[in-house]
Amino acid sequence: MELNPTAYVVLGMLRLGRHTGYEIKQLVDNSTRFFWAASYGQIYPELKRLEEAGLVEGKADPQGGRQRRAYELTPEGERALEEWLSKSDDVATEMRDSALLKLFFADAVPPKERAALAAAARERHNAIVAALENVHRNMPADPEKQMPLQVLRFGLDFHSWCADRFARMEQELQEEK
Amino acid sequence: MELNPTAYVVLGMLRLGRHTGYEIKQLVDNSTRFFWAASYGQIYPELKRLEEAGLVEGKADPQGGRQRRAYELTPEGERALEEWLSKSDDVATEMRDSALLKLFFADAVPPKERAALAAAARERHNAIVAALENVHRNMPADPEKQMPLQVLRFGLDFHSWCADRFARMEQELQEEK
DNA sequence: ACTTCCATGTAAGTAGTTACATGATTGC
DNA sequence: GCAATCATGTAACTACTTACATGGAAGT
Numbered sequence: 425m426e427l428n429p430t431a432y433v434v435l436g437m438l439r440l441g442r443h444t445g446y447e448i449k450q451l452v453d454n455s456t457r458f459f460w461a462a463s464y465g466q467i468y469p470e471l472k473r474l475e476e477a478g479l480v481e482g483k484a485d486p487q488g489g490r491q492r493r494a495y496e497l498t499p500e501g502e503r504a505l506e507e508w509l510s511k512s513d514d515v516a517t518e519m520r521d522s523a524l525l526k527l528f529f530a531d532a533v534p535p536k537e538r539a540a541l542a543a544a545a546r547e548r549h550n551a552i553v554a555a556l557e558n559v560h561r562n563m564p565a566d567p568e569k570q571m572p573l574q575v576l577r578f579g580l581d582f583h584s585w586c587a588d589r590f591a592r593m594e595q596e597l598q599e600e601k
Numbered sequence: 602m603e604l605n606p607t608a609y610v611v612l613g614m615l616r617l618g619r620h621t622g623y624e625i626k627q628l629v630d631n632s633t634r635f636f637w638a639a640s641y642g643q644i645y646p647e648l649k650r651l652e653e654a655g656l657v658e659g660k661a662d663p664q665g666g667r668q669r670r671a672y673e674l675t676p677e678g679e680r681a682l683e684e685w686l687s688k689s690d691d692v693a694t695e696m697r698d699s700a701l702l703k704l705f706f707a708d709a710v711p712p713k714e715r716a717a718l719a720a721a722a723r724e725r726h727n728a729i730v731a732a733l734e735n736v737h738r739n740m741p742a743d744p745e746k747q748m749p750l751q752v753l754r755f756g757l758d759f760h761s762w763c764a765d766r767f768a769r770m771e772q773e774l775q776e777e778k
Numbered sequence: 779a780c781t782t783c784c785a786t787g788t789a790a791g792t793a794g795t796t797a798c799a800t801g802a803t804t805g806c
Numbered sequence: 807g808c809a810a811t812c813a814t815g816t817a818a819c820t821a822c823t824t825a826c827a828t829g830g831a832a833g834t
Contacts, residue, residue: 445786508703518638519694571706578770586759
């Protein structure tokens with residue numbers, strides 16, 4: 425059975441504990457969204473598909489009069505996740521960066537505007553660094569969650585580097601005007 | 602009129618000269634694809650839309666018996682491109698990286714496999730560096746194309762940095778097994 | 779009372795990929 | 807003669823976003 429990466433996001437989050445679709449969305453927004461986002465429009469249908477496939481199991485779990493459906497991994501779901509994690513041959517990186525796209529074509533505008541584009545990109549990455557630092561602060565230390573921390577550190581270094589590199593580009597573009 | 606970034610890829614490539622849809626695809630594959638890819642399935646319909654909107658103009662330009670349609674920017678197309686380039690408030694970065702996704706959930710697999718994931722990511726970025734160096738070698742020096750060179754240098758630094766950072770993560774993961 | 783949060787879901791639309799069909803030209 | 811390249815295009819599909827509808831609970 426072929427699952428897409430978003431399905432594994434759901435499986436992965438459920439491996440960390442029993443959760444509702446709503447909670448999965450919160451978890452994604454506080455962690456993987458920086459390299460793999462997911463919306464309700466993906467998560468809820470995906471949960472349904474995964475349940476039909478027998479990889480997760482949902483149970484009604486109302487809180488008071490509020491409807492709620494909590495899911496957990498089945499043994500098959502756990503197996504599917506581990507199998508996917510063990511394949512290191514299909515790792516792919518895709519980027520869609522409109523800042524780099526604009527800079528690429530920016531010979532068409534005056535040098536001042538080129539520098540402004542680089543500055544905007546720098547600011548964006550700085551904002552992400554701030555957001556990640558916030559995530560870091562609110563992250564409970566859990567020996568079972570070493571890898572999320574590793575990836576978070578990667579993300580911090582990554583966006584810091586990008587901010588610096590765009591700052592350098594900005595400088596170079598300012599000098600040549 | 603609202604255009605998507607892919608439309609601006611087409612406009613931007615046409616600003617560099619008169620081209621066919623086929624040629625635009627080649628240009629994209631040798632340059633922007635690392636931060637903004639585009640397939641024939643996007644390019645040809647986009648050219649049609651842009652022509653209807655009066656931003657590009659296509660003329661039949663057969664080579665022998667082989668049909669061919671070459672496009673160039675209209676003054677309105679040039680204006681639309683410059684206007685887009687002058688807005689630095691809508692620059693967005695989106696990443697979809699299945700390597701980071703796997704690493705994020707990799708507490709579920711033994712340390713050895715975690716290190717293998719980091720190694721695979723490192724290799725991927727090294728391959729991109731090699732590809733970009735190749736692009737660099739085949740790039741003609743043209744004072745009108747300073748920004749493509751700036752962006753190419755950014756890309757080289759970027760993927761080199763990623764390769765190094767994944768190498769470091771790999772080491773850390775090997776030590777803790 | 780009002781707002782915010784918890785919670786589930788879907789419909790419509792946009793974006794993008796893949797695979798295919800077609801056919802001429804060039805180089806070996 | 808054959809493979810690769812030039813060239814145009816579309817149909818089917820997958821992925822993803824946005825906006826909406828619905829309603830209970832908690833906080834202020």
